[in-house]
Amino acid sequence: MTPHQFIMRGNYQSMRQFAETIKSFGKEHSPVLIWYVLLSVLITWPMVYGFAEKFVGGQEAQQNIWSLWHAKEAVLGQESLFHTSLLYSPLGITLLTSSLGPLIGILVLPFWLWGPVAAYNAAVLIGVSFTGFFMYLFARSLGLNRSTALFAGTVFLMAPIHLAAIPAAHLDRIFLGLIPLTLLALNKALTPEYNKKWIIATPFFFLLLLLHSGVQFIFTSIGAAFLAIASITTATNSQYQKVLKRSAVTGILTLIVVGGILFATWDASRNFNIDVNKNHESVNFQPDAIQFVVPHKQTGRFLGTVFFEFLSSYASPSHETAVYIAWTTIFLTFMGYKNRNKSIRKWFWFAFFFVILSFGPTLTILGKTNFSKFEIPILMPYAFLVSLPGLEFLRTPGRFMFVAYVGISILSAFGLKRLTDNFKQIWHLPITILVMAVLLLETWPSTFSRLPLRPIPNFYRELAKDTEQYNVFDLPIKPDSTHRYSTWYVSYSTYYQMYQMVHKKGIASGYLARVYVPHPIFGHIISEKVPDSPTYENILINGNPANRYENMEYELAANDYRYVVFHKPQDSYTNYHEGSWGELNSLQFIDETFPLGSPIVDDNLVAVYEVSQSLNKTDIIPSIALINANKWTSSPISFSIASPVPQIAELDILMKNINTETDVFRKLYITLESANGISVNSEIKVDHTITLPLLLNAGIQTVTLNFEGNDSDPSEKSYGVSLDRVNLRTSNVPYTSYFLQNGIQIGYGSGWYKPENWDDSGMQWYWAMSPSSLWIHNPEGDKKAQLETLLGAVHSPSSVDGLGHEGVFTITVNNSDPKYLSGQLGHPLIVDLDLNSGWNEIVFELEAGNFRPIDMNSDNGDARQLGFAMKEFAISFK
16 A cells, blocks of 8 residues: 555545544434524524514614624625724724624624525524533533433523523624533543543634623633632542643633734723723622522513512613523522532532622612611622723623523533432433423513614615725714613614615714724714704804804815715604604704705605815814813813814813812812823813913814812812813914924914015014914923014004004013013014923013004905014023
8 A cells, every 4th residue: 555545545534534423413413403493493483584674682783783794794805803994984993892703793604695684683593592502512521411411501591691682682692602612622621531632622612702702701711710720629639730730731722822812802992982991880780689589571471570560679670680590490400519429519619609790799689789787888709800900891790690500501400310310210301391391481581572674775775886985974873862772872873884784885983892982083073962052152262152063074074974864764763753853953964064065865765965075174164162071071071173274272261160079179280282292281270261272283183181189189080070161262373383492382372363474585474463372382491581573563543554663562471460561663572581381371462452454444455453563483591
């Protein structure tokens, strides 16, 4: 036999052996899988009818439909697997912090032949079926026979915390099967009797888990640590070293395999603008102890209605607190615990550990959270767990029941085995069927409602034919002014994500588990905190209410938005009907953004407006708008500011009230940071207007106000303020930066006009009204300096043309005592300065005041208020 023949014969034998293994596996397990598929169909009935037309769940389901679609697009090479440029476009957003990974989307790829709804419904059926089936395989690996293992899988599948995920449309929770499958591999990796190949295989099961759900990965990792410790501490002396070594090697290999994604996720979560840390919300989702033993109506159709009134008087049942443990499984779990086998008993403590974590940060019993005569809360282990670095994102303690139910399923299956062993063999199957029936009766869910997708506008089908990539802005941003989940602009954008699957252009928002807060591009427009009208009465631009829509068309064009699509209200649309807040608000947006425009498409579903692409920065109108804030707000506060030119502006801030975390209030300081990083600070005085210089670039920019307490009271960390009045004063005078000695910078503030060339010499002069401000930024310590300029023109009331040869100036430096200087045309004007570190304000006020050239000569046409004209400034140091 030649070497080639020997290799081919070996390959043939390996393939034949593999085929035999698959055949044997299918013969044993296919009937079991059929049972779980049938059970899944019955639970979700009538989902199989209209399989491609209607889906279970609402806006949350649409989010997951989009995630499945994105996974398909990533496989086709159209998108990155862990990032999308299509949501929050053109910035895009990471998908690493999303609750649903791409794995389930890859599994349902064939179902896209029947459309997005079919793909989602297939994901639900696959998720439910394999949740039970993989639990069955785990139970079989622990030595349980087929019927008791079947029961274990059914217990896991029928867990209320699992079934509650179906109407909630949490696709990551609908498929829990990778938890027991990963623990199956880990259990064999830790057991010396099993092949060492399981040590190599286990990290890849963890990888699959991470690619499906980061939360499940964390929960299972905690469970894995528990099992590793239990295996090491219960190992015999002869097995101790082997178990310890297997545990260490498995852990190290797992970190190597999943480390890249974990690091990338951690890095993405550091984006300060993505709302990741949610552990403080845990108190809103923690279950009452009574919910662990009393069935809920949604996940207990028959018994839940009996206890509904009782349960509702103590707790508010939701899909996040569906922690009920069926009485059948409680009974069987304790029967399983009576088994003297330590390898079985460890599953009781495994389940107990995760049930305790499921209680949340504090113990709640019958609605009571404070105990003893001191009325103090009882802290639970969950409170310490979510305080650990890297676990701040956890906020739903009830989900620890995912892992708890693995232990409950195993223990109840062993309990069933112990129960049937007390009877003759002939009674084993009838008893198992009876117990199974009782379990299903206890946990059978209510019927789930189904919805179709909204109709697709023809405009989007036409847009899909255009291969060029740009963005589309959809209206309404939200359907009404209430603050509810269904009207939240993030969840409402799922409708636009459904349209995006057709046109494949970028959109302004999008619903993922973790999104930007505030909106990173249009935070003054897209927010839960913006006013109904275009203006805030207390946010002013040059003394007048600022319109937040003032430069909307420019902002859209600058971010490559080509079309604004107004979706007309329909009778079938929830919360959005004719005459609703959402319609009126959208029409106002259109009127302000396109005052002279008309739609290029106008049908029964949409009206489409084209965004002009010819606008530039010189078309900008100075404006200011609050970002994601109300009049009452907290630090930091951000503003969107528009300027047609680079300039020094001035921000007047008046605050009426300040709330701090403590009752002690001494001093509070405000820091204003420009878009280019230059900052200025000042002490806040209530009921006193503070004026801060602001270095603006040409275009749209974000500036931020931060508040901080004095060092004598470091406990003050959070401040609430009432912005009684904010006024941005601009002059539209391009600032000139002089980087002289030690980086001194000079900028023109309020009162100055654009520079002019008065003769062929090219020398530039600046006209100014009286008073006018000059700002000097000194990056170092206090300095003495001289400011010098040349007086080119000065107002004289006695002159026929309004101009004279000399004038008297009042000069104020940083609100100190005024200085009086006489200035003559063509002669230097020199001011002695004591410069502070940071920004310094120098105010020039002409005693003669201002005049208007048009008043002196009606043909002049110059209606500006003018006081004097000066050449550019220079600084020298003493």
